Amino acid sequence: MYDMIIIGAGPAGLSAAVYGQRGGKKTLILDEKGYGGQIINTPEVENYPGIKSVSGFQLASQMYEQATELGAELVFEKAVQVIDEGRKKVVKTQNGQYEAKTVIFATGAKNRPLGLEREEQLTGAGISYCATCDGAFFRNKDVAVIGGGNTALEDAEVLAGIANKVYLIHRRDTFRGDTANVKRLLSKDNVVILLDTVPEELMGEHRVTGLRVRNVKTGEERQIEVSGVFVAIGQIPDNKAFENVAALDQSGYIKADESCMTERPGIFTAGDCRTKKVRQLATAAADGAVAALAAIEYMNGL
Missing domain, CATH: 3.50.50.60 (FAD/NAD(P)-binding domain)
Structure with a gap:
C-alpha cells in the first residue's frame, strides 16, 4: 500500500513526488514511456526560475534524480484504470495493479501535430x-x-x-x-x-x-x-480512461481549480492535464507541489 500514486512522470508528477517524499509519504510514480514529459524535447530551457539555461533533458534528469534519491519509486507501466474504493484507490496497469491512499493525475497533454512528414x-x-x-x-x-x-x-x-x-x-x-x-x-x-x-x-x-x-x-x-x-493547433489530453473517477471538461481535461483537487476525495490532478489557462514548465511544477501538499493534508485527516 502506497500513500500516493502519481500517474505521469513529467515536471508536475516529479514535483509532486518530491513534495510527497519530503512529507514522509511513500510515493510511486507510473509512466508508460519514461520521465520528463514534453520538456525533454526542448533543447534549451531559459524560463525556469533560478536556472538561466539548461537543456530540457538535463532539467528532467535532475528532477528525476531528486525525486528518486528522496525515495520515490518510478515504474514504467501505463495506467489504464483507477478504481476508487474510498480510503483505498486501486490503479490498474497493463502489467498488474497497485494500491494507494491517494492518486494524483499528472498525465500531461501532448501537442496536436501538423501530421507532416519529418x-x-x-x-x-x-x-x-x-x-x-x-x-x-x-x-x-x-x-x-x-x-x-x-x-x-x-x-x-x-x-x-x-x-x-x-x-x-x-x-x-x-x-x-x-x-x-x-x-x-x-x-x-x-x-x-x-x-x-x-x-x-x-x-x-x-x-x-x-x-x-x-x-x-x-x-x-x-x-x-x-x-x-x-x-499552435491545440493539445490533446489523455484522460479518457480515468473519467470514472475524475470529471472531464468538454476538451478532455480534468476539472480542477488552483487547489488541484478533484470532486473525489483523495484524487488530485496537476499540470497540463487539468483545466487551466497557462501551461508552462513553471506552472506544472507548481501544480505538483500544490497537489502533493493537498494529498498529504487529506491523508493526515484520515
Whole structure:
C-alpha cells in the first residue's frame, strides 16, 4: 500500500513526488514511456526560475534524480484504470495493479501535430510547439505560426516582438480567437496573415529552412522561407480512461481549480492535464507541489 500514486512522470508528477517524499509519504510514480514529459524535447530551457539555461533533458534528469534519491519509486507501466474504493484507490496497469491512499493525475497533454512528414525529426530543429519557450532562439529571423485560435494569435504577437517577420497561417477565412487579438496583430507591420491556407511540406534536411503552403480555395501553392515553424493547433489530453473517477471538461481535461483537487476525495490532478489557462514548465511544477501538499493534508485527516 502506497500513500500516493502519481500517474505521469513529467515536471508536475516529479514535483509532486518530491513534495510527497519530503512529507514522509511513500510515493510511486507510473509512466508508460519514461520521465520528463514534453520538456525533454526542448533543447534549451531559459524560463525556469533560478536556472538561466539548461537543456530540457538535463532539467528532467535532475528532477528525476531528486525525486528518486528522496525515495520515490518510478515504474514504467501505463495506467489504464483507477478504481476508487474510498480510503483505498486501486490503479490498474497493463502489467498488474497497485494500491494507494491517494492518486494524483499528472498525465500531461501532448501537442496536436501538423501530421507532416519529418515533423517529429525536425522538432527542436525549427519546429516548436511553444512560442513562449523557444521564441528567443529566432530573434531577427522569419518564422511561421500555424493555427487560428487564441494560442496561435498570442504566439504570433509574442514572436512579432522578437522575429523579423511572422507568417500567421490559418486554414479558414476567419480566426477562432478573440477579435481584440486579431486587431492587435493587424496593426503590426511585420505580421503577414495567410488565410484559407494549410501547410503541405516542411523544407530543410537537418533544420527547417522553409514551408510549402497551399491555398485551400484556389489550390495555389507557394513556398515561404522561414527558420522556425510554431505549431499552435491545440493539445490533446489523455484522460479518457480515468473519467470514472475524475470529471472531464468538454476538451478532455480534468476539472480542477488552483487547489488541484478533484470532486473525489483523495484524487488530485496537476499540470497540463487539468483545466487551466497557462501551461508552462513553471506552472506544472507548481501544480505538483500544490497537489502533493493537498494529498498529504487529506491523508493526515484520515
